[in-house]
Amino acid sequence: MSPPITARFLLDYGDFTLNVDLQLPGTGITVLFGHSGSGKTTLLRCIAGLQHASQGFLEINGVIWQDSHRKLFMPPHKRALGYVFQEANLFSHLTVEGNLQFGLKRIEKKTDAIAFQEILELLGINHLLKRMPSRLSGGEQQRVAIARALLLKPEILLLDEPLAALDLKRKREILPFLTNLHQHLAIPVIYVTHSQQEMAQLADTLVILKDGQTVVSGPLSETLSRLDTPLIQDYEANTVWPATIIEHESGYYLTRVDFHGGTLSLPLITAAINTPIRVQIYARDVSITLDSPTNTSILNVLSANIIGLSDNHRGQMVVQLQIGKQILLAHITLKSSLILNLKIGLAVYAQIKGTSILN
Amino acid sequence: MLITTFQRTSIIVALLLFGQSGWSATVLVAVAANFSKPMTDIAAEFEKETGHRANLALGSSGKFVSQMENGGPFEVLLSADEKGPEKLEQAGLTVPNTRFVYALGKLVLWSTMPDYVDNQGKILSTGDFKHLALADSKLAPYGVAAVEVLKNMKLFDKLQLFFVQGENIAQTYQFISTANAELGFIALSQVLENGKIANGSGWIIPDNLYAPIRQGAVLLKNGAENPAALALLEFLKSAPALAIIKKYGYALAQ
Amino acid sequence: MLSNTDLQTLFLTFKVASFATFLMLLLGTPLAWWLARTRSAWKGVINAVVSLPLVLPPTVLGFYLLILMGPTGTIGQITHWLGLGTLPFTFAGLVVASVLYSLPFVVQPLQTAFASIGEQPLEAAATLRASPLDTFFSVIVPMAKPGFLTATILGFTHTVGEFGVVLMIGGNIPDKTRVVSVQIYNHVEALEYTEAHWLAGYLLAFSFIVLLLLYTTLKTQPVTHQLK
Numbered sequence: 001m002s003p004p005i006t007a008r009f010l011l012d013y014g015d016f017t018l019n020v021d022l023q024l025p026g027t028g029i030t031v032l033f034g035h036s037g038s039g040k041t042t043l044l045r046c047i048a049g050l051q052h053a054s055q056g057f058l059e060i061n062g063v064i065w066q067d068s069h070r071k072l073f074m075p076p077h078k079r080a081l082g083y084v085f086q087e088a089n090l091f092s093h094l095t096v097e098g099n100l101q102f103g104l105k106r107i108e109k110k111t112d113a114i115a116f117q118e119i120l121e122l123l124g125i126n127h128l129l130k131r132m133p134s135r136l137s138g139g140e141q142q143r144v145a146i147a148r149a150l151l152l153k154p155e156i157l158l159l160d161e162p163l164a165a166l167d168l169k170r171k172r173e174i175l176p177f178l179t180n181l182h183q184h185l186a187i188p189v190i191y192v193t194h195s196q197q198e199m200a201q202l203a204d205t206l207v208i209l210k211d212g213q214t215v216v217s218g219p220l221s222e223t224l225s226r227l228d229t230p231l232i233q234d235y236e237a238n239t240v241w242p243a244t245i246i247e248h249e250s251g252y253y254l255t256r257v258d259f260h261g262g263t264l265s266l267p268l269i270t271a272a273i274n275t276p277i278r279v280q281i282y283a284r285d286v287s288i289t290l291d292s293p294t295n296t297s298i299l300n301v302l303s304a305n306i307i308g309l310s311d312n313h314r315g316q317m318v319v320q321l322q323i324g325k326q327i328l329l330a331h332i333t334l335k336s337s338l339i340l341n342l343k344i345g346l347a348v349y350a351q352i353k354g355t356s357i358l359n
Numbered sequence: 360m361l362i363t364t365f366q367r368t369s370i371i372v373a374l375l376l377f378g379q380s381g382w383s384a385t386v387l388v389a390v391a392a393n394f395s396k397p398m399t400d401i402a403a404e405f406e407k408e409t410g411h412r413a414n415l416a417l418g419s420s421g422k423f424v425s426q427m428e429n430g431g432p433f434e435v436l437l438s439a440d441e442k443g444p445e446k447l448e449q450a451g452l453t454v455p456n457t458r459f460v461y462a463l464g465k466l467v468l469w470s471t472m473p474d475y476v477d478n479q480g481k482i483l484s485t486g487d488f489k490h491l492a493l494a495d496s497k498l499a500p501y502g503v504a505a506v507e508v509l510k511n512m513k514l515f516d517k518l519q520l521f522f523v524q525g526e527n528i529a530q531t532y533q534f535i536s537t538a539n540a541e542l543g544f545i546a547l548s549q550v551l552e553n554g555k556i557a558n559g560s561g562w563i564i565p566d567n568l569y570a571p572i573r574q575g576a577v578l579l580k581n582g583a584e585n586p587a588a589l590a591l592l593e594f595l596k597s598a599p600a601l602a603i604i605k606k607y608g609y610a611l612a613q
Numbered sequence: 614m615l616s617n618t619d620l621q622t623l624f625l626t627f628k629v630a631s632f633a634t635f636l637m638l639l640l641g642t643p644l645a646w647w648l649a650r651t652r653s654a655w656k657g658v659i660n661a662v663v664s665l666p667l668v669l670p671p672t673v674l675g676f677y678l679l680i681l682m683g684p685t686g687t688i689g690q691i692t693h694w695l696g697l698g699t700l701p702f703t704f705a706g707l708v709v710a711s712v713l714y715s716l717p718f719v720v721q722p723l724q725t726a727f728a729s730i731g732e733q734p735l736e737a738a739a740t741l742r743a744s745p746l747d748t749f750f751s752v753i754v755p756m757a758k759p760g761f762l763t764a765t766i767l768g769f770t771h772t773v774g775e776f777g778v779v780l781m782i783g784g785n786i787p788d789k790t791r792v793v794s795v796q797i798y799n800h801v802e803a804l805e806y807t808e809a810h811w812l813a814g815y816l817l818a819f820s821f822i823v824l825l826l827l828y829t830t831l832k833t834q835p836v837t838h839q840l841k
Contacts, residue, residue, distance in 0.1 A: 048740060049739075050739065075744075076739040076740055077739045077744050078742075082740070083736075085736070089736070089737040090737075091737070091738075091752060092756065093752075103742055106741065106743055106747070148741065149740070149741075152742065419802060421801075421804060422802060425801060425802070446804065489698070490784070492784070495799065497802075522786065523701075523786060525784075525785075526780055526785070526795075526798070526799070526802070530781070533676065534679075534784065537680050537685075538685055539679060539683040539684065539701040539702065539782075540702075
């Protein structure tokens with residue numbers, strides 16, 4: 001059986017070449033991650049058909065949208081997709097409602113009134129319907145744009161840095177809506193960003209692009225902890241673990257969560273027992289000891305095996321640790337690594353100084 | 360500055376003439392479009408004879424009259440009719456007793472097609488043309504004459520539908536010369552070269568079919584003190600000028 | 614007061630201007646669209662050709678049209694071959710000449726309006742299932758509305774005021790080619806100043822009212838907003 005999404009594109013601009021061959025899952029959010037100029041937006045535009053790759057093959061859920069060998073190119077308006085641009089791109093001559101209706105009027109399978117209301121509520125834009133786009137904040141505009149795309153009942157939702165043009169406050173306003181989408185949508189979402197924060201919070205599958213090529217692609221936690229990505233040397237290098245809430249220790253203002261390989265104590269989370277969450281652990285917040293530490297203030301100490309070591313040749317080591325089924329990254333100095341004589345296969349203890357909860 | 364031999368000679372000639380006539384001046388003349396060709400020749404003769412210069416402005420008589428009424432700069436008017444000079448005279452813009460008829464215009468029915476217009480104008484009643492060009496009878500005396508000819512031939516009502524009207528006689532000529540109108544009434548002077556119709560075919564309309572087109576000249580107040588203006592009006596009545604006028608197909612006033 | 618003939622010329626003038634404006638919008642819209650969006654090397658050439666009537670004195674343009682549209686001219690031979698006869702001295706000819714003469718006044722505001730819309734709304738519409746043609750009518754036209762209004766006003770008024778071209782190819786035929794500008798001029802030439810004043814007065818008053826109405830409607834439109 002062919003994978004739900006197959007995307008192969010070759011696009012040559014002379015000074016830039018996009019050359020990718022991807023197989024992506026049919027559910028969840030795939031984040032296309034990379035610096036500007038890495039080709040992530042170009043790839044998204046190729047998928048939408050807004051950019052016509054000279055050589056390309058694109059299949060979504062068994063329907064071929066593009067196949068240059070057969071001279072097949074479905075124009076963008078015939079592709080069953082929803083697209084959210086970096087700038088909301090609302091039609092300035094139409095009200096919010098007019099913008100929402102624009103696409104609705106042009107699809108065959110009508111979105112029923114209930115679904116319509118649901119989407120408005122999901123994005124919190126019920127009260128904005130009669131307004132002109134110019135009278136909305138950037139965040140509101142972007143929410144309308146997302147709703148406008150969702151109302152089309154697309155087979156796939158494409159988002160091109162939907163938060164990049166917004167300030168921090170607006171970003172915080174929209175991220176919960178996007179996380180919400182994650183739980184409500186049954187369709188695949190492809191999300192372009194250069195923000196590690198958004199990537200860590202939203203991605204199920206991660207594709208890292210550099211100079212128009214795929215560096216790695218795979219499930220998020222696995223991909224994040226790979227030593228062959230450009231990310232691991234970064235100050236922001238981190239791993240993201242899925243976990244479940246098992247206990248609140250209200251007296252200590254702590255919550256205990258379970259992950260594949262043990263438990264963690266986290267600052268109190270206001271959510272019910274059994275709620276799935278994402279825990280982000282920065283490599284810079286992880287230290288290593290050879291013996292089980294006693295008399296330490298650090299709550300989260302986990303026994304681990306070293307499975308990889310990488311030297312950045314500037315005095316810093318990245319240590320890849322296996323904890324149960326999860327992988328953890330630690331940034332330590334070269335000197336510490338030599339003193340402790342760290343080697344692959346060595347059993348150690350990882351001390352986790354801090355964590356972030358992503359949802 | 361490079362001065363050619365020709366220019367040097369001209370200067371010497373001019374200096375000689377200057378001594379002869381006492382004063383060399385320039386006159387600004389408004390000339391009706393139909394009289395442009397003969398007047399260019401006359402002006403050249405005039406300069407040779409008197410040493411004065413005549414600067415010619417070509418256009419429609421009506422426009423010149425409006426311009427004079429509003430402070431125009433012309434010193435002599437050579438109109439296509441008598442009406443213009445009379446109007447200016449009544450307005451007190453002319454020098455009294457200087458008005459006279461300098462030429463009688465002749466009308467021709469002309470076409471660019473050879474052998475199209477016969478020498479009796481039968482084509483007007485038999486031809487299957489789409490357009491008959493003539494000058495607007497409201498504006499141009501040649502238009503008035505053309506209408507008169509058609510009325511005398513009892514063809515006016517029948518042919519009125521085919522009229523295309525030029526604002527002046529020069530424009531009427533363009534309609535015909537570009538073949539947009541198959542034929543039309545214009546001034547004989549426009550098509551006459553060396554005493555005969557140079558191109559196409561034409562019928563010089565007999566005098567008995569229309570009242571003579573009396574073209575009037577007058578000295579305007581602007582030119583009252585200009586010796587060149589007075590000299591030009593005199594020159595228009597002289598034998599060399601009359602010869603040129605005749606050569607271009609005009610008749611002379613008695 | 615106005616004579617019947619004068620009223621006829623007023624009516625005919627607005628008829629010519631209406632036909633010409635309609636045709637100019639029909640021709641000028643795709644042309645302006647192409648000019649606003651193409652990267653073709655021909656863009657400069659076409660732009661220059663469209664703008665040429667701005668340079669030529671109208672009577673000169675009229676004279677060339679008289680030659681071109683005449684029986685021996687290229688256009689004349691084409692219209693003859695199409696069984697339309699020749700165009701000078703006809704209402705159709707006047708409309709055609711007006712279109713050529715006033716086209717830059719329609720194309721340029723449209724071109725500017727189209728260019729300022731940019732790529733983004735087109736892409737947004739495409740991802741919302743609108744075909745290019747659909748996009749043109751449901752997005753571009755409403756967004757370029759001020760441009761269309763300006764183009765209509767300029768095209769119409771410029772045609773009403775046109776004189777030189779008509780003088781050259783019109784032939785002053787009542788009900789067919791005798792338009793108001795020529796009629797006023799003829800009144801002046803015939804020294805009928807009173808009639809000229811009346812007719813000019815009517816033309817000014819009427820045109821002023823039309824322009825005023827159009828500009829006030831234009832002003833009450835919501836200001837077009839750039840996409841955010």
